[in-house]
Each structure stands twice: as structure tokens, then as C-alpha cells.
Amino acid sequence: MTQALSAPRRRRRFSLKEALLFLAFVGPNVALIAVFTYRPLIVNVYYSTLKWDISSDFATKVGLGNYREFFRSGEAGHVLLTTAIFTVATVGLSLALGLLVAVALNRKLPGVGFAQATVFAPYVLSGFAVALLWLYIFDPNIGALGAILRSIHLTSPDWINNPRLTLVMVIIVYVWKNLGYAAVIYLAGLQAVPTDILEAAELDGASAIRRFFSVTFPLLSPTTFFLLVTVMLNSLQAFDLLIGLDKLGHGAKTLIFDAYLTGFYDGDAGMSATMSTVLFGLLAVLTLFQLVFLERKVHYR
Amino acid sequence: MSAPMSAPTLAEPPVAAAKPPRPPRNRLRRGLSLLVLRDYLTLLVAVLVVLLPLVYLGFSSFKSPSDLASHQFTLFPDRWGTDNYTKALNELPFGRFFLNSTIVTVVGAGLKVVLAVMTAYGLVFCEFPGKKLIFWAILATLMVPPQVTVLPNYVLISGMGGSDTYWGLILPGLGTGFGTFLLRQAFMQLPLEVLEAAELDGAGHWRRLWHHVIPMAAPSIATVALVNVVYEWNDYLWPLVITNDPNMMTLARGITLLRNSDNLAATVGPIMAGTVMVLVPVLLVFAVLQRHIVNGFTQGGVKG
Numbered sequence: 324m325t326q327a328l329s330a331p332r333r334r335r336r337f338s339l340k341e342a343l344l345f346l347a348f349v350g351p352n353v354a355l356i357a358v359f360t361y362r363p364l365i366v367n368v369y370y371s372t373l374k375w376d377i378s379s380d381f382a383t384k385v386g387l388g389n390y391r392e393f394f395r396s397g398e399a400g401h402v403l404l405t406t407a408i409f410t411v412a413t414v415g416l417s418l419a420l421g422l423l424v425a426v427a428l429n430r431k432l433p434g435v436g437f438a439q440a441t442v443f444a445p446y447v448l449s450g451f452a453v454a455l456l457w458l459y460i461f462d463p464n465i466g467a468l469g470a471i472l473r474s475i476h477l478t479s480p481d482w483i484n485n486p487r488l489t490l491v492m493v494i495i496v497y498v499w500k501n502l503g504y505a506a507v508i509y510l511a512g513l514q515a516v517p518t519d520i521l522e523a524a525e526l527d528g529a530s531a532i533r534r535f536f537s538v539t540f541p542l543l544s545p546t547t548f549f550l551l552v553t554v555m556l557n558s559l560q561a562f563d564l565l566i567g568l569d570k571l572g573h574g575a576k577t578l579i580f581d582a583y584l585t586g587f588y589d590g591d592a593g594m595s596a597t598m599s600t601v602l603f604g605l606l607a608v609l610t611l612f613q614l615v616f617l618e619r620k621v622h623y624r
Numbered sequence: 625m626s627a628p629m630s631a632p633t634l635a636e637p638p639v640a641a642a643k644p645p646r647p648p649r650n651r652l653r654r655g656l657s658l659l660v661l662r663d664y665l666t667l668l669v670a671v672l673v674v675l676l677p678l679v680y681l682g683f684s685s686f687k688s689p690s691d692l693a694s695h696q697f698t699l700f701p702d703r704w705g706t707d708n709y710t711k712a713l714n715e716l717p718f719g720r721f722f723l724n725s726t727i728v729t730v731v732g733a734g735l736k737v738v739l740a741v742m743t744a745y746g747l748v749f750c751e752f753p754g755k756k757l758i759f760w761a762i763l764a765t766l767m768v769p770p771q772v773t774v775l776p777n778y779v780l781i782s783g784m785g786g787s788d789t790y791w792g793l794i795l796p797g798l799g800t801g802f803g804t805f806l807l808r809q810a811f812m813q814l815p816l817e818v819l820e821a822a823e824l825d826g827a828g829h830w831r832r833l834w835h836h837v838i839p840m841a842a843p844s845i846a847t848v849a850l851v852n853v854v855y856e857w858n859d860y861l862w863p864l865v866i867t868n869d870p871n872m873m874t875l876a877r878g879i880t881l882l883r884n885s886d887n888l889a890a891t892v893g894p895i896m897a898g899t900v901m902v903l904v905p906v907l908l909v910f911a912v913l914q915r916h917i918v919n920g921f922t923q924g925g926v927k928g
Contacts, residue, residue, distance in 0.1 A: 342751070344829055353762065370776065438670065449902050452879065452902040556767070582771065592779075606768075
């Protein structure tokens with residue numbers, strides 16, 4: 324896709340001066356990326372072979388011991404399940420609700436601009452601050468939600484102490500914060516759906532619901548695919564909101580959250596690097612899988 | 625990796641053809657007004673779900689402790705007071721938090737924009753063997769979450785004495801894949817004739833960059849700047865691990881200290897006040913520049 328965008332350009336002879344200039348322009352950024360993004364990926368693999376307390380100067384080589392311990396202790400199963408539930412729920416809800424809002428935004432009604440901006444706003448807010456706000460709302464004793472439930476003679480669920488409900492709470496807040504992104508991307512996709520096809524279907528007597536599921540939604544599949552990839556990558560990287568709502572990860576301990584807690588709370592740097600390496604492998608495999616398999620099923624017009 | 629690649633085409637859809645006037649049919653019209661009603665309701669619910677918690681936060685930050693701990697739902701404070709703010713400001717150096725956040729945001733986002741402009745210019749307008757490969761290596765970083773790199777970077781930076789310093793806060797996040805990607809796209813769409821004419825007039829790369837490329841691509845550069853400003857202001861994980869001295873913490877990092885007690889009822893007032901102080905600057909910037917910010921975030925894909 325990038326090639327298609329580049330304008331035809333005259334080929335010029337290689338000149339040393341130009342090559343040096345290129346290095347001066349591009350070099351600093353590439354050096355920073357090499358040191359602070361690529362080097363850590365390699366260093367993580369090395370750290371993952373060590374039994375190493377982060378505050379200590381000594382480490383012992385354990386080979387693949389950390390990986391064995393992680394996968395055999397049951398920790399992996401628990402954390403990967405939490406990660407899967409969190410990711411599938413947030414991606415599914417963000418896309419479904421995002422599409423619902425986008426369809427409404429797509430009608431040229433007065434006030435739509437304000438609605439779009441409002442729905443998008445939480446996406447740019449600090450995840451940790453948003454977590455603190457919702458922690459107060461969800462608090463069973465003093466929170467607004469509990470008070471509202473009590474006023475209709477219900478009791479508040481124990482969002483804080485019940486690990487499963489904590490995960491549900493984290494999912495709700497995450498979708499609240501990120502829904503606007505999916506809505507805006509879907510809106511752009513909806514605006515690109517050609518009206519002539521929809522009008523033809525309407526003349527054929529297809530109902531609005533039928534038109535949506537038989538015409539609009541299939542034509543949106545490139546957008547859906549794009550959102551699946553980006554929202555999933557984002558969900559797998561969620562951190563600020565999780566630690567804000569669930570400080571010690573008793574309900575929402577995803578892989579990324581566990582890697583942080585293990586490294587910086589328990590001080591087990593070797594195990595933390597192991598988890599980071601597993602996470603990066605997972606991300607690479609998922610990205611590749613989506614590129615190779617899912618994109619084929621996408622309906623391009 | 626496909627994610628950031630396909631973003632701009634989706635964010636800039638072709639303009640839909642204007643609809644021809646419809647024949648006035650009663651059945652159709654009734655169906656349409658029902659749909660309009662349904663969509664209005666959807667939007668109303670969505671807007672309220674977003675706004676009410678924020679409004680509730682704003683009012684709660686002015687409530688008295690007994691009001692905050694009340695088991696009844698009240699939106700407005702029974703007695704308005706700024707005690708929560710005074711308490712938060714007394715307990716923690718919020719002035720320093722603001723200063724540190726501003727320094728980190730301005731310097732960090734500023735340097736990122738400079739680096740992105742330079743890198744994109746080099747990638748588009750300079751000849752160099754293998755530059756496409758270099759571009760892909762930069763782009764691939766969009767797939768690497770900062771959480772994966774935090775431990776090795778922490779070991780490196782704290783080993784160099786960078787804990788609780790501005791350079792330690794700013795340096796590791798400077799490399800920019802997002803800005804480079806967006807500006808490369810923008811630079812490739814600039815009119816080539818203008819730049820060739822300038823070259824024939826004897827303008828070197830430096831002059832062409834300053835006098836032609838930057839002015840022509842200013843909207844895209846501003847978009848990259850905005851997205852990075854928001855990203856730096858909100859950044860949490862790196863400040864969390866690299867600062868321990870409250871005087872060196874950013875706002876988002878600093879309010880973590882308010883959450884140290886497990887008794888929410890006792891500390892909720894200052895927490896709400898602190899949260900307001902973190903959120904309001906971003907909300908103000910967003911209110912003024914929302915169109916550009918939305919465009920920036922939806923073009924860019926994953927992160928700053």
C-alpha cells in the first residue's frame with residue numbers, strides 16, 4: 324500500500340554527500356529505536372534465562388527453567404485465560420457498540436458533531452485517572468452505582484473483593500474509555516459505503532435491518548478487520564486502567580499486568596522477562612495470523 | 625503490522641455521492657422518522673454515559689468528606705468547598721507534578737516531532753541504499769508494546785543514574801515510529817514540482833525542508849504534535865518505574881500516591897480533586913482541538 328502512494332521519482336546517482344545527509348536525518352531516531360525498543364527485546368530473552376532478583380547484583384543461569392516454571396505452575400493457565408477473556412470481551416463489546424454508535428452518527432442530524440466528540444473524549448484521557456474515577460463510582464459502600472441500586476432495593480455487587488466481578492468491572496471501564504475509537508473508525512467506513520447499492524436494495528424491498536446485514540456489514544469488513552487488529556493490540560497492551568482499578572491484580576491480572584507485578588512488585592526480574600518474551604511472541608504470532616489468514620476472508624469491493 | 629498501514633485510507637474515506645431527492649412516500653417517511661428517533665436515542669444514551677461520570681467527578685471533588693462517604697446518591701455537593709483541593713495540594717507537591725508533566729510533555733513531544741520530521745524527510749527525499757528496509761524496521765516498533773521493553777530499559781537507565789531525572793523520564797520514549805509513519809505519508813503527497821523547482825533554483829535539502837516541506841505539511845506536523853502531547857501527558861508505566869521521589873513525578877504518576885490507602889472513603893476527596901487536575905487540562909485541549917486530535921488518533925493506529 325505504501326508503494327502505491329509514492330509519487331514517481333527521478334532516480335539519482337548515489338552521492339556520498341546525500342548518503343551522509345540521510346544518516347544525519349534518520350540516524351538519531353533509528354539509534355533511539357535500536358537502543359530502547361529492539362535492544363530490550365533481545366535483552367529480555369537473555370534475562371528470561373536467569374534466576375535474578377531485581378535488587379541483587381547476582382544472577383544464576385537457569386536455562387529454560389523460568390519458562391518451565393511459568394507453564395507448569397498453573398500461573399500461565401490462569402493469566403492467559405484472564406488475558407483471553409479480557410481481550411475477547413473488550414474487542415467484541417468495543418466493535419459491537421462502536422458500530423451501533425457509528426450507525427447513529429452516520430445520519431446527518433443536528434448535534435452529531437458534539438456527540439462524536441463526546442463519545443471519543445474518554446479515549447484521550449489518562450487511563451489511571453479514569454480508573455480512579457470509576458473506582459469511586461463502583462465502590463459498593465460509597466459509590467454512585469451502589470447508591471442507585473440501593474434506591475431500587477437491590478444490593479451492589481462486590482466489585483472490589485470478588486475477582487470475577489473485578490474483571491467485569493475492568494472490562495466495562497475499558498470499553499467505556501475505548502469505544503469512541505471504534506465508533507469513529509466505523510463511521511469513516513460507513514461513509515465510504517456507496518449509496519447506490521443501498522438504494523438498489525431498498526427498491527428491491529429489503530428492510531432496513533436486512534439492508535444493514537446483507538449490504539452494509541459485508542462492505543464494512545475491511546474496517547472490521549482493521550479494528551479487530553488494532554483494538555486487539557490495544558487490549559493486549561492495556562495497563563494503566565488495570566492497575567488503577569485492581570492494584571494487585573487479584574481479578575484482572577493479564578499477561579502484561581503480571582509481567583509488571585512479577586518484575587517490579589515481587590522483584591523477580593527473570594520471570595518478568597519470561598512473561599514479556601511470551602507476550603511479545605504471542606503478539607507477533609497473532610499479527611502474523613491475522614495478516615495471513617483473516618485478511619483473505621475480508622470482502623474488498 | 626498491517627494495522628498502521630491501512631489506517632489512513634480508512635480515516636479518509638472517499639466522499640459519498642450526493643443522494644438524489646427521494647420520492648415522498650408515506651411508508652418510507654414513517655420508517656425513516658422511527659429510525660431517526662432510534663439513532664437520536666442511541667446518541668443520547670452514549671453521550672450521557674460518557675458525560676455523567678465526568679460531571680459526577682467534577683461535582684464530587686467539591687463535596688465535604690461526610691457527603692462523599694454518604695450511602696445516598698447525590699449529584700450536587702450539599703455544601704460547596706475546596707477542601708479536597710487544599711488537602712491534595714498539602715499532601716502532595718501538585719505544583720511540582722504540574723511542572724514535571726509540562727516539562728516532560730513539551731520537551732518529549734517537541735523532540736519527537738523534530739525526530740519524526742527529520743526521519744520522514746530523509747526517508748522520502750534522500751537517496752540511500754536499503755532505506756525501505758529501514759522504514760519497515762521503524763514501522764515494526766508500532767507492534768512492540770512499551771510494557772515489553774520496560775524492564776531492560778529500567779535496568780539500563782537506572783544503572784546510568786537516570787532515576788528521578790528529567791532525562792531519564794524523557795529519553796527512552798523518544799524514538800518515534802508513529803510520527804515517522806504519518807509524516808512520511810504526508811511528505812509523499814506533497815507536490816513534487818514545487819520541490820523540484822526549488823532544487824533547480826539551487827535550494828539545498830536544508831532550505832527545502834524549512835521553506836517548502838515544513839510549511840506545506842504543517843497540518844500533518846501539528847497532528848503528530850497533538851497526539852504526542854496527549855500521549856506524553858498520560859504516559860504512566862515509565863514514570864511509575866523510573867521515579868520514586870515525589871518531586872520528580874508527573875501528574876499521572878503522582879496521583880498514584882493518593883491511592884496508597886486501602887480505605888477509599890477516607891481518601892476519596894483528595895483523589896477526586898487530583899483526578900480532576902489530571903483530566904481537565906486534556907479535556908480543555910480536546911474541547912478546542914477535537915477535530916485534529918480525533919483525526920490524529922484514528923490515522924495513527926496503535927500508540928504515540
